[in-house]
Amino acid sequence: MTLVDIKDEIISGLATLAPKVDPNKASLEMDPVSIEISNFLADPAGLELVEFMGEILDEGKSSILIPNKFPERKELERLIQSAYSQNSKKNLRILLEIFYFFWEKYPDIDPRILFQSLKKVERSSAIFLKKSTLKICCDCKSDNPEVSKNTCCNENAQNILEIVEGFFHEKVKQTLQYNQYLEIYIKNCLVASGIGTIGWGKESYGKNICTSSIYRVDGEPVEIDLIGISTPFTVLLIEVKTSKNITMTEIRKTENKFEGIIKKINKFTNRELPFLKIFITTGKFDPNLSIDGYKRKSWDFINRVKIMRINDELKRLIESI
Numbered sequence: 001m002t003l004v005d006i007k008d009e010i011i012s013g014l015a016t017l018a019p020k021v022d023p024n025k026a027s028l029e030m031d032p033v034s035i036e037i038s039n040f041l042a043d044p045a046g047l048e049l050v051e052f053m054g055e056i057l058d059e060g061k062s063s064i065l066i067p068n069k070f071p072e073r074k075e076l077e078r079l080i081q082s083a084y085s086q087n088s089k090k091n092l093r094i095l096l097e098i099f100y101f102f103w104e105k106y107p108d109i110d111p112r113i114l115f116q117s118l119k120k121v122e123r124s125s126a127i128f129l130k131k132s133t134l135k136i137c138c139d140c141k142s143d144n145p146e147v148s149k150n151t152c153c154n155e156n157a158q159n160i161l162e163i164v165e166g167f168f169h170e171k172v173k174q175t176l177q178y179n180q181y182l183e184i185y186i187k188n189c190l191v192a193s194g195i196g197t198i199g200w201g202k203e204s205y206g207k208n209i210c211t212s213s214i215y216r217v218d219g220e221p222v223e224i225d226l227i228g229i230s231t232p233f234t235v236l237l238i239e240v241k242t243s244k245n246i247t248m249t250e251i252r253k254t255e256n257k258f259e260g261i262i263k264k265i266n267k268f269t270n271r272e273l274p275f276l277k278i279f280i281t282t283g284k285f286d287p288n289l290s291i292d293g294y295k296r297k298s299w300d301f302i303n304r305v306k307i308m309r310i311n312d313e314l315k316r317l318i319e320s321i
Contacts, residue, residue, distance in 0.1 A: 127169065197227065
């Protein structure tokens with residue numbers, strides 16, 4: 001029996017468990033803006049930037065500040081001091097926000113990498129509208145350089161720091177609200193790695209939706225974030241969490257959920273299939289987690305430091321089968 005035949009058996013069996021997909025998540029999985037946001041996770045500091053966008057939205061804001069050039073630390077400090085001495089509250093607030101993002105919020109990340117990621121967001125469809133909120137000369141400190149008679153404002157464009165307010169596309173809000181970006185990213189990485197995915201709802205959405213499928217297992221709803229089929233033949237069960245800390249309770253809960261699905265699939269196919277259970281998080285795992293013990297039970301754990309290189313991790317996993 002071929003891999004295709006076995007995959008068809010698995011799909012036919014899972015179809016008896018009344019699979020459903022969340023309509024909101026389904027629309028996001030197909031949406032170009034959501035996909036573009038999710039793919040930021042492949043970039044250096046991309047995960048941090050997506051999380052920062054989520055923080056902004058949680059605060060009730062709908063835009064992000066973006067400078068036209070890399071804001072050197074000493075240059076920003078001089079501008080902040082000037083705004084403070086002039087009691088320019090608006091300028092001070094904007095400059096302090098920029099300073100905090102580049103020089104304090106992520107002390108372990110090169111600020112120039114943050115700048116490159118932020119400019120990528122600016123060029124993306126995640127931003128649908130931009131407006132200038134501050135334009136200031138880094139030499140004479142004039143915040144109206146266009147009418148200034150100072151040569152530093154008029155003869156050297158590099159002297160001008162302009163900060164624009166980039167307004168988020170509505171799909172950005174939805175993608176981050178549902179924490180859907182990691183699932184979409186992982187799904188796309190699976191496909192790029194040649195791993196087939198199992199999905200549902202093609203008759204409703206025009207294509208199969210592969211994230212956050214809900215099955216009825218022994219009368220209870222069970223959500224499986226992603227199911228993949230690899231070559232050599234292995235069924236991949238994948239749990240995805242955008243949490244800071246994954247507790248042992250969460251891991252055991254996922255383990256029980258996976259075991260329920262595994263029993264059903266083995267029953268459908270009437271054979272003991274090879275399974276690989278993968279837990280992926282943007283945070284970290286409980287320090288009491290016995291990685292080696294779980295690996296002996298065909299588990300693997302991927303934390304935030306490996307998110308950017310998830311394709312390498314998937315390759316490693318497939319080669320280990």
